[in-house]
Amino acid sequence: MLIKKYSLEFLLNNKNINQEEVKKSLLEFGDNVDVADTSSNGQGSLKIHLETIDPATIFDVCAQFGRIGCIKVNEII
């Protein structure tokens, strides 16, 4: 059995994005979840940082809220 944990950082872009709703959805799938509002000039954007064993599901969940970009992934365990 091998459980790997990843540090995942990315931007989530959508003009109507809801910071609290995104954070609430991610708490189930990750630890140390940080969702910061980086919107500017009417362009909605969140910077997301978390630790997870299931990065694919994080993308599946976040893709429902907006466009994912600027991804950084590191294995931490």
Add this chain to the structure above:
Amino acid sequence: MRIIMLAAKTKPNESLLQTSHYYQFKAFLDKGVIACFSNRKLDLGFASPDIIENRKYFLKKTGVNYEDLVCCQQPHGGGVAIIGKQDIGKGANSFATAVRDCDALITDCANLPLAVFTADCLSLFMFSPKKKVIAVVHAGWRSTKEGITKNTLELMSSRFGVGPKEIMVGLGPAIRSCCYEITQECKDCFQDGVIEKNGKTYLDLVKINSGQLKSMGVLSENIFDCGFCTLCRNDEFFSYRKEGKAAGRMMSLIVFK
């Protein structure tokens, strides 16, 4: 009567060969290409605690060395990557090493297995018999909106000279229009493939992606649809909509020898 109905339900599509752990497209096999998708007997996704054992076991059945496998991070965008020998093993056993910023992979290298992972999203397999080029695509609604299938075919064409009329396409399991209820935001992204039924809105990912292919000149007779709905057939496939966090991932694999 019940027995007859169950038997009919489990009968594979005529374009497929069924084995204990996966389905394979016959038309591709006839051309020397393995294009197959796993069932739910093994969780082959990155979060599986048995990722290495499961992938080794499954890939051995298809004649592939698991350490050669190339996967992508699937961020639900429109990105496509061309894969060469230097990429062998990217994502074979860790999400961190998987190919970044893309949901589709293309290669013209023999014995270079490409895979995407799904649990409701549509997987597509592409092969040009003339140019010996293969591709695999992960198409959720947002990637579909970004034109992932169209982008893949365009790159196969511009980089390798693949013509749409020669290309063969396999459509893997996905949540189908019978079950894929969508949000208003998703609905607003599409003109075709949206179905209103009993006050609810559903999306037909297969129709939209097939439509993208046909509009580019791919022949209907060269498109092979497995026909499986992951939610209706949750007994055989993983479905994120049905199972949530507990859902594993099926592998869609393509390789030519």
